[in-house]
Amino acid sequence: MRDIEKIGVSATFDRAAKDYDDLARFQHAVCTRLLNMLPAQRTTPPRHLLDGGCGTGCGARLLARKWGNTRITACDISLEMTRHARKKAVAAVCADMEHLPFPASCFDFVWSNLSLQWCNPHVVFQELSRVLTRDGTLLFSTLVPGTLMELRTAFSGMDAHPHARPLASEETVVRTLRKAGFSHVHTHNETWVEQFPDLPALLGSIRGIGAGRVGKDQRRALMGKKMWQTVQARYQSFRTANGMLPVTYRLLFVSARF
16 A cells, blocks of 8 residues: 555646646756766667656657667656656556566666655665666666755744655665665766746746655645745845856766666
8 A cells, every 4th residue: 555655746746747848847957967878887778678757758758769679668656647658659657666566677777867866765776676687777866965955944944844855865875775786886976056036936846847745744734924934035045146046956876787
């Protein structure tokens, strides 16, 4: 039985699926960046590839263009996301990456773009290890602490509710990968900053792609006027010289083999 947080995450991304491609510029840019890392990781096309957390199919389509003869299977926890992916001729199934409906050792490449931050690393890396062949490769991007640092600062101490999802550190990611059996783990860090004219636009960009959910105990009530004004004032301190409000993402790119 799926836990309450997984149901909530799935429902949030279901609602975002319709407009996802119009709003997910950052996610698509990271997807392209991850694709550009492929030549250093793989010189021959894989036979069967899994795109885990495929969203509407951006990564799967790019991979299909690069490796035309590779069989690509995609999965996402959101049924609506997989429906949109299938409209783009992506073979997508609705599945949780922590409990994949695939037999052991059935993929020789697993790719995942900005999805693993929604998973428990101690569970998901064991599962990805299970479905990979022993000569297989895992390549993914994820978010690490420092992401949304401006937002976390603006909301800090306002109430008992989390306003940004907790993220596993690079050290935790590497340690859990090794525990799952991956002996060759390589990481690369990058910092990306997006800019918005005001806080509503910034928050709308996050919520619009389904990334606004932060956990089981997220705030349900509307924020009071005074609290909202305090948050806005705090965020103003980050306004750049060109008059924009930044949002920072700390990216971790990882390749792993057995």
